[in-house]
Amino acid sequence: MAKTLAQEFSKGLWEELPPFRLVLGLCPTLAVTKSVENGLGMGIATTFVLVCSNLLVSLLRNVIPAKIRIACYIIIIATFVTVVELLMQAYAYPLYLELGIFIPLIVVNCIVLGRAEAFASKNAPVYSVADGLGIGVGFTLSLGALGAVREVLGEGTFYGMQVFGSSFEPFTFMVEAPGAFVCLGLMLCLINLAGNR
Amino acid sequence: MGDIFVLIISCIFINNIVLAQYLGNCPFLGTSKKMETAVGMSMAVIFVLTMAGVITWIVDTYFLVGLGIEFLRTIAFILVIASLVQFVEMFLKKSIPALYAGLGIFLPLITTNCAVMGVCLINVQEEYTFVEALISSIAYAVGFGLALVLFAGLRERINIGRVPKPLQDTSIGLVTAGIISLAFFAFKGMV
Numbered sequence: 023m024a025k026t027l028a029q030e031f032s033k034g035l036w037e038e039l040p041p042f043r044l045v046l047g048l049c050p051t052l053a054v055t056k057s058v059e060n061g062l063g064m065g066i067a068t069t070f071v072l073v074c075s076n077l078l079v080s081l082l083r084n085v086i087p088a089k090i091r092i093a094c095y096i097i098i099i100a101t102f103v104t105v106v107e108l109l110m111q112a113y114a115y116p117l118y119l120e121l122g123i124f125i126p127l128i129v130v131n132c133i134v135l136g137r138a139e140a141f142a143s144k145n146a147p148v149y150s151v152a153d154g155l156g157i158g159v160g161f162t163l164s165l166g167a168l169g170a171v172r173e174v175l176g177e178g179t180f181y182g183m184q185v186f187g188s189s190f191e192p193f194t195f196m197v198e199a200p201g202a203f204v205c206l207g208l209m210l211c212l213i214n215l216a217g218n219r
Numbered sequence: 220m221g222d223i224f225v226l227i228i229s230c231i232f233i234n235n236i237v238l239a240q241y242l243g244n245c246p247f248l249g250t251s252k253k254m255e256t257a258v259g260m261s262m263a264v265i266f267v268l269t270m271a272g273v274i275t276w277i278v279d280t281y282f283l284v285g286l287g288i289e290f291l292r293t294i295a296f297i298l299v300i301a302s303l304v305q306f307v308e309m310f311l312k313k314s315i316p317a318l319y320a321g322l323g324i325f326l327p328l329i330t331t332n333c334a335v336m337g338v339c340l341i342n343v344q345e346e347y348t349f350v351e352a353l354i355s356s357i358a359y360a361v362g363f364g365l366a367l368v369l370f371a372g373l374r375e376r377i378n379i380g381r382v383p384k385p386l387q388d389t390s391i392g393l394v395t396a397g398i399i400s401l402a403f404f405a406f407k408g409m410v
Binding site: 107132 | 238239240241242243244245248290291292293294296297298301330331332333335336337340341344384385386387389390391392393394396397398400401404
């Protein structure tokens with residue numbers, strides 16, 4: 023193996039940082055980043071699914087027939103999504119209600135299926151877990167950052183705490199759908215600027 | 220009759236699947252560079268989403284709820300959608316080759332289009348009746364097509380213009396989508 027474990031992990035943080043570098047998984051990115059808390063919660067749930075499904079796909083990579091591999095991956099992913107769904111219902115119910123439909127929709131998050139197909143199906147379990155963890159952490163941080171920008175500007179709070187004085191007029195555009203698109207577009211532009219140096 | 224009309228308007232415009240509910244954004248950005256692909260994708264989505272919405276509604280009402288295993292909804296729905304897409308692809312290839320040639324490459328992509336899965340979940344969460352589920356599936360799909368075709372037209376025009384390098388492609392695309400979304404936002408007060 024040419025790359026070390028640390029390299030597999032760290033590429034998810036910048037080189038292949040989702041959703042900016044790989045333009046995948048945009049729906050949850052736009053939908054749940056109304057606040058930092060929601061963004062991080064969604065990121066952690068996705069990371070869990072990514073790591074578990076990468077591990078299982080990698081362990082089974084020599085057993086799954088090539089022709090029906092996508093169907094097998096989807097079932098593996100759906101199983102872990104159900105696990106996350108039930109866990110969140112039990113231990114994080116308010117967050118579960120807040121994220122709503124987007125928890126079951128982790129199944130169709132292209133990042134998860136993309137990593138299973140592009141990485142875990144070809145690499146050893148340890149590396150696949152490192153890859154899943156790296157991409158997951160990168161995704162969580164991206165969602166957290168986007169959530170922070172939108173929450174601070176749109177609500178005037180950060181993680182529920184007041185940032186500005188009471189005279190601050192919240193810029194509600196940012197927490198609505200149009201704000202999500204514009205904000206993500208501008209952040210992508212900034213990342214491009216930083217990356218092209 | 221009036222209720223159905225309100226449902227159609229609300230699904231196409233007010234709660235537009237892409238611009239207000241944030242679903243199906245990957246194909247929205249991925250297939251909107253050319254008008255041709257945008258139209259192809261829209262047709263494929265309308266076709267599959269209508270069928271998927273109806274079938275998952277039946278599966279949920281008579282099978283999952285009947286047996287008390289609603290927690291398997293996620294797995295059951297994705298299986299239904301994946302096999303439906305596969306089946307539609309094989310059926311079209313054999314019976315209607317002309318349509319297959321048009322939709323062909325877009326069909327496999329639909330499995331991971333969260334708009335399809337999303338609408339199926341909305342249908343059961345809102346506890347729609349069979350007719351309402353059918354209408355909402357069609358209307359949401361039409362809304363997706365409308366947004367995609369509008370967006371593709373704008374993007375083709377933008378690509379002719381000079382865009383600063385870091386803003387190019389997806390970045391300016393997202394900002395454009397934000398502006399269309401703002402326009403659709405105006406429908407909010409309608410019903």
